[in-house]
Amino acid sequence: MLEIRQLRYVQAVAEELHFGRAAARLHIAQPALSRQIQQIEQQTGAALFVRTQRKVELTAAGALMLERSRSILRELEQLEQDVRRAGKGELGRLTIGFIHSSTYGLLPRTLQRFRDLYPDVELELREMSIADQATALGRDHIDVGLTRPARYAPGIETLSIMEEDFVVAVPAYHALASSASTPLARLSNEPFILFPRASSPLFNASILRMCEAAGFTPQAIQTATQVHTVVGLVSAGMGVAIVPVTAKNMQVSGVAFLRIQEDPPPVSVVLAWRTSRETPSLRAFRAIALTVGEEFMAAQARTRLRR
Amino acid sequence: MLEIRQLRYVQAVAEELHFGRAAARLHIAQPALSRQIQQIEQQTGAALFVRTQRKVELTAAGALMLERSRSILRELEQLEQDVRRAGKGELGRLTIGFIHSSTYGLLPRTLQRFRDLYPDVELELREMSIADQATALGRDHIDVGLTRPARYAPGIETLSIMEEDFVVAVPAYHALASSASTPLARLSNEPFILFPRASSPLFNASILRMCEAAGFTPQAIQTATQVHTVVGLVSAGMGVAIVPVTAKNMQVSGVAFLRIQEDPPPVSVVLAWRTSRETPSLRAFRAIALTVGEEFMAAQARTRLRR
DNA sequence: TCTATTGATGCCCTGGAGGTATTACCGATG
DNA sequence: CATCGGTAATACCTCCAGGGCATCAATAGA
Numbered sequence A, B: 001m002l003e004i005r006q007l008r009y010v011q012a013v014a015e016e017l018h019f020g021r022a023a024a025r026l027h028i029a030q031p032a033l034s035r036q037i038q039q040i041e042q043q044t045g046a047a048l049f050v051r052t053q054r055k056v057e058l059t060a061a062g063a064l065m066l067e068r069s070r071s072i073l074r075e076l077e078q079l080e081q082d083v084r085r086a087g088k089g090e091l092g093r094l095t096i097g098f099i100h101s102s103t104y105g106l107l108p109r110t111l112q113r114f115r116d117l118y119p120d121v122e123l124e125l126r127e128m129s130i131a132d133q134a135t136a137l138g139r140d141h142i143d144v145g146l147t148r149p150a151r152y153a154p155g156i157e158t159l160s161i162m163e164e165d166f167v168v169a170v171p172a173y174h175a176l177a178s179s180a181s182t183p184l185a186r187l188s189n190e191p192f193i194l195f196p197r198a199s200s201p202l203f204n205a206s207i208l209r210m211c212e213a214a215g216f217t218p219q220a221i222q223t224a225t226q227v228h229t230v231v232g233l234v235s236a237g238m239g240v241a242i243v244p245v246t247a248k249n250m251q252v253s254g255v256a257f258l259r260i261q262e263d264p265p266p267v268s269v270v271l272a273w274r275t276s277r278e279t280p281s282l283r284a285f286r287a288i289a290l291t292v293g294e295e296f297m298a299a300q301a302r303t304r305l306r307r
Numbered sequence C: 001t002c003t004a005t006t007g008a009t010g011c012c013c014t015g016g017a018g019g020t021a022t023t024a025c026c027g028a029t030g
Numbered sequence D: 001c002a003t004c005g006g007t008a009a010t011a012c013c014t015c016c017a018g019g020g021c022a023t024c025a026a027t028a029g030a
Helices: A004-016 A019-026 A030-044 A060-087 A106-117 A130-138 A201-213 A227-235 A245-250 A280-306 B004-016 B019-026 B030-044 B060-087 B106-117 B130-138 B201-213 B227-235 B245-250 B280-306
Strands: A049-052 A055-058 A092-098 A121-127 A144-147 A156-164 A166-171 A191-194 A219-223 A241-244 A255-260 A267-274 B049-052 B055-058 B091-098 B120-127 B144-147 B156-164 B166-171 B191-194 B219-223 B241-244 B255-260 B267-274
Touching: A004 A019, A004 A030, A004 A060, A019 A030, A030 B060, A055 A060, A060 B030, A060 B060, A060 B091, A060 B280, A092 A130, A092 A280, A092 B060, A106 A121, A106 A144, A106 A280, A130 A144, A130 A156, A130 A267, A144 A280, A156 A280, A166 A201, A166 A227, A166 A245, A191 A227, A191 A241, A201 A241, A201 A267, A227 A241, A227 A245, A227 A255, A241 A245, A245 A255, A267 A280, A280 B060, B004 B019, B004 B030, B004 B060, B019 B030, B055 B060, B060 B091, B091 B130, B091 B280, B106 B120, B106 B144, B106 B280, B130 B144, B130 B156, B130 B267, B144 B280, B156 B280, B166 B201, B166 B227, B166 B245, B191 B227, B191 B241, B201 B241, B201 B267, B227 B241, B227 B245, B227 B255, B241 B245, B245 B255, B267 B280
Parallel strands: A092 A121, A092 A144, A191 A219, B091 B120, B091 B144, B191 B219
Antiparallel strands: A049 A055, A144 A267, A156 A267, A166 A241, A166 A255, B049 B055, B144 B267, B156 B267, B166 B241, B166 B255
16 A cells, blocks of 8 residues: 555655655655655556656656645644644543533533633533433433532542532512521521422432521422522522522522521532543543632632622 | 554554454554554554553544544545556546547547546547647647648657548439449539638648549639538539548438549548657557547448448 | 453564665757 | 766665564453
8 A cells, every 4th residue: 555655755756846856855865766756656557757858747647646645645634633632632522411500600601711722622512410410421421511419320530610608599578688698597487499309319408407407497388400490489489498609690580699607518519520431622621610610619709708 | 744554553453442453454463553553642642542451442532533544544545546547547538639520430439439448537529620739739738639640740649540532422413423433534524612722731632633643623613621511512512522431421411422433542530649748548549549440441441342 | 369361561673765876868068 | 079967767785663572561350
């Protein structure tokens, strides 16, 4: 089979139409080039050049080979570049699972920054519940999940990229609505909108635990899986709720958010991925998500200090 | 730059996912392959394979390289084949000039046979006068001309591919129309349709010469450049003419053709081309045109014998 | 713990690509 | 017409990168 070297030599001679100059351009001596061309001609059985003593001319076969060689050499160069970029994670495809609540801030900012830095990595986005992401990771349906801590199968690695505080959400007309913060105990007799234990075990357990620490068990009047549904129900006046602070970004009117004076443990947003499917793009995505998470937390801290 | 060998090695390992088997397939030893792959990875800075002790897996960069390598290797193989074919004249493009009279038999049959044998040579056809072909050859506008003997510039080679007899054409109602042949002297008082000396010097001179040998000078009542126009005028009853025998194939009714008893020298059809632009396709075309010409002459001879 | 498998490493060898010197060929030039 | 200049081809030698063989290292499985 033809070698790349041979294509480059043919190209040089065909373009210079002069063995000496072509050899100089290739940084080899003229006899070596002459021999290589001869060998190619022998190998293909086709005369590529007509060497009359005073000039070199292309034959039809030579012209064909020049044209095609150029194209192959271009492709090869492109391939090498692309492999290099793929190795650095600048090229490829990343399928990202994410929970709905991350669409309010964390996800869009991460995506924007990632696209700026790695414009040639195709991103595919899939909104999925925490549980669905766990199984999707196991089946390689997604490369990475933007999700919450949970029990993952072995081989799944997680990285906490941000912790967010819980806040209390009350209807705008509620007596507490104008306060900046409240002890949890003040809510002991309020009707609660809670997360169902089955589908949102993390939120459910965290909230029950903090209420119990405050000395009461919240009375559920309704449950809802997604944070934004819960906030919607609060806005409709059905009751109060404890939600992660990102809920503030959801643009639901008629709801006031209050800091919890007991400072209960925050809830994490994590990235989850399969260790064996680590790719450079994934590493890059992790790094970016982490810094974005840190920025969000810094913003949270500033807000807290201002009050 | 990447070498073809490297692409083939990557492809083999990527497809086998096993260094030992891949090496066997490449007819080299496993250590050599391991080293080559390492070198490629170092050269591109991208990990192509993940070697866990029990199995080999592709990375994203490796998958990319596999796919693109396949395509480049295919192209390269195709290139080598095509160059080989171009060298044998089975591929390329041939621009052919031809005189109008060759369209009745010689040209179509040559083209048909050439296309059968060399289906991948593109043929471009240009009807041109003898003089135009001479200049077109000098300017490389055509690769070969199907024409008549003439004075060509130096560097133009010609090959006679067939000789055709002259015959006499008379209107169907003419007294001679039912004869198979005639001596030229019988035409001494007929009105003649002749070829103009300026644009058809060969026919003009040949006809004048044979008439003079028969003892008379033909009386021109009209001149016309193309054979089929001349025959048309004969059919219209304007006079008689001396034309090459191919005129019989022109499907003009109301004309009778007679052999000339003096057997004057025939006229040639020649191929003309520029020596320096000799290509394999051109050689192939010459060979085919020559055999077709011989077949036509054999057919002429048979016809002559039958009478 | 031992064995089998498989990729990596060390060391040597060789073919072929490349270099230098030279030749062969031809056109130009006085 | 002899000579010179330019150019591709040839002869011969060198050297190195790709390849082979032997072996190691790491891990899974019995």
